[in-house]
Every structure is written in structure tokens, then in C-alpha cells.
Amino acid sequence: DSGVTQTPKHLITATGQRVTLRCSPRSGDLSVYWYQQSLDQGLQFLIQYYNGEERAKGNILERFSAQQFPDLHSELNLSSLELGDSALYFCASSPGAGYQPQHFGDGTRLSIL
Amino acid sequence: DQQVKQNSPSLSVQEGRISILNCDYTNSMFDYFLWYKKYPAEGPTFLISISSIKDKNEDGRFTVFLNKSAKHLSLHIVPSQPGDSAVYFCAARVDSSYKLIFGSGTRLLVRP
Numbered sequence: 001d002s003g004v005t006q007t008p009k010h011l012i013t014a015t016g017q018r019v020t021l022r023c024s025p026r027s028g029d030l031s032v033y034w035y036q037q038s039l040d041q042g043l044q045f046l047i048q049y050y051n052g053e054e055r056a057k058g059n060i061l062e063r064f065s066a067q068q069f070p071d072l073h074s075e076l077n078l079s080s081l082e083l084g085d086s087a088l089y090f091c092a093s094s095p096g097a098g099y100q101p102q103h104f105g106d107g108t109r110l111s112i113l
Numbered sequence: 114d115q116q117v118k119q120n121s122p123s124l125s126v127q128e129g130r131i132s133i134l135n136c137d138y139t140n141s142m143f144d145y146f147l148w149y150k151k152y153p154a155e156g157p158t159f160l161i162s163i164s165s166i167k168d169k170n171e172d173g174r175f176t177v178f179l180n181k182s183a184k185h186l187s188l189h190i191v192p193s194q195p196g197d198s199a200v201y202f203c204a205a206r207v208d209s210s211y212k213l214i215f216g217s218g219t220r221l222l223v224r225p
Contacts, residue, residue, distance in 0.1 A: 002156060002158065004156070006156075031211070033211075033212070033213075035215075040217070040218075041217055042117070042119075042202060042215035042216050042217040042218060043157070043202070043204075043213075043215040044215075045212040045213060045214070048211050048212060050211075055211055056211045056212050058212055090156055090157070092156075097211060098206075098211045100145055100147060100162060100206060100213075101147055101159040101162055102159070102213065103159060104149075104156035104157045104158070105156050106154065106155050106156045107156050
């Protein structure tokens with residue numbers, strides 16, 4: 001158990017819809033990272049927050065947004081969903097802004113029908 | 114542009130033998146490298162890491178080697194155990210950045 005909690009575990013929705021993925025970091029960790037893993041691919045970095053502020057951005061689509069709340073949990077919002085957004089979405093956390101290693105949750109599997 | 118490459122999608126070894134997983138990278142600005150292990154339906158689990166100023170790091174049965182001139186990273190598991198069967202990802206961090214760039218993974222099967 002990494003201590004990083006992601007909900008829900010599975011999400012099935014339709015094209016054009018909007019969903020919210022939630023992540024609670026390990027106790028004491030201030031940084032949260034979001035990654036997308038499409039079928040048989042490596043994890044693609046989406047975005048990082050540190051203590052409520054955005055710190056780094058990867059190839060995150062404009063239809064996607066995220067935030068980190070004062071209690072340090074984070075949400076990833078995906079809107080106008082397309083079939084190609086079907087993937088595993090992982091959240092990771094670490095104590096500091098650039099501190100490694102990152103510890104991962106078990107992911108949310110998003111299926112777009 | 115795939116900056117971190119794991120060219121072997123799968124590897125099968127006998128229990129007790131050595132498993133060697135390889136990773137190549139192209140960006141000379143990477144300053145920190147990590148290996149993660151992933152079981153089905155679980156998130157990646159951190160295994161071992163190495164800074165770019167070192168060429169070897171050891172932790173129990175796991176050793177990571179870094180050859181900067183060749184831009185090559187390898188993970189050695191000795192002796193291999195059936196419980197080591199999983200997908201292994203190498204990842205790299207760009208100096209002054211916070212994101213990790215992952216390879217596509219190698220599926221290791223350790224046969225009893």
C-alpha cells in the first residue's frame with residue numbers, strides 16, 4: 001500500500017461527457033503528479049501541483065484541468081471526452097517539489113463508450 | 114519523440130537466474146533515473162534509483178547500472194524469483210524539472 005488513494009477505481013462514461021478523478025496523497029506529501037497510461041504505453045506526465053500551486057505541465061490537453069485543494073487532495077477534470085481518452089490515470093505524490101521517488105496510487109481506469 | 118526506450122517488451126528467465134532489463138535514453142540532461150515495478154491492477158511501485166553522478170546502485174537483489182557515455186541503464190535482479198514477475202518501467206528526470214519520463218515497460222516472467 002503506497003498510501004496514495006485514488007477514486008473511483010473504474011469509470012465508464014460516454015463521449016462528450018465530463019468526469020472528475022480524485023487523488024489523496026500520502027500523509028505529509030505536498031506534491032501531486034498526474035499521469036496517463038494508454039494501452040501498452042508508458043506513463044505520460046500530465047501535470048504537477050505543489051502545495052496548491054501548479055508547478056509543471058506536460059502534454060495535458062486543454063480539455064483537461066486539475067487542481068490541488070488546501071487539504072492537499074487533488075482532482076483531475078476531463079471534459080468533452082473522446083474515445084481516445086480511454087486510459088489508466090495515475091496519481092503520484094512526493095514530499096517536496098522535485099523530490100524523488102514518486103509514490104503511485106492504483107489508478108483510475110476510464111472507459112469511454 | 115521517445116526519450117526513454119525499453120526495446121524489449123518481454124523477458125522470460127528461470128527462477129534463480131539473473132534477470133537483466135535494459136533502458137536507453139537520448140536526453141543528456143537527465144539527472145536521475147528510477148525503476149518501477151508494476152503488478153496488474155496496481156500502481157507502479159518504486160524499486161531502485163540512481164543519480165547521474167553514479168554508475169551503480171545496489172539494494173539487496175536489485176542493482177542498477179548507469180553508462181552515461183552510452184546513455185544506457187540496466188536493472189539486474191539476482192537471483193530472480195517468481196514473485197518478481199511484473200512489468201518493469203524505467204523512468205528519468207530532466208534536470209531542474211519535476212516530471213518523470215517513462216519507458217514503455219518490459220514484462221518480466223520468472224519461470225519456477
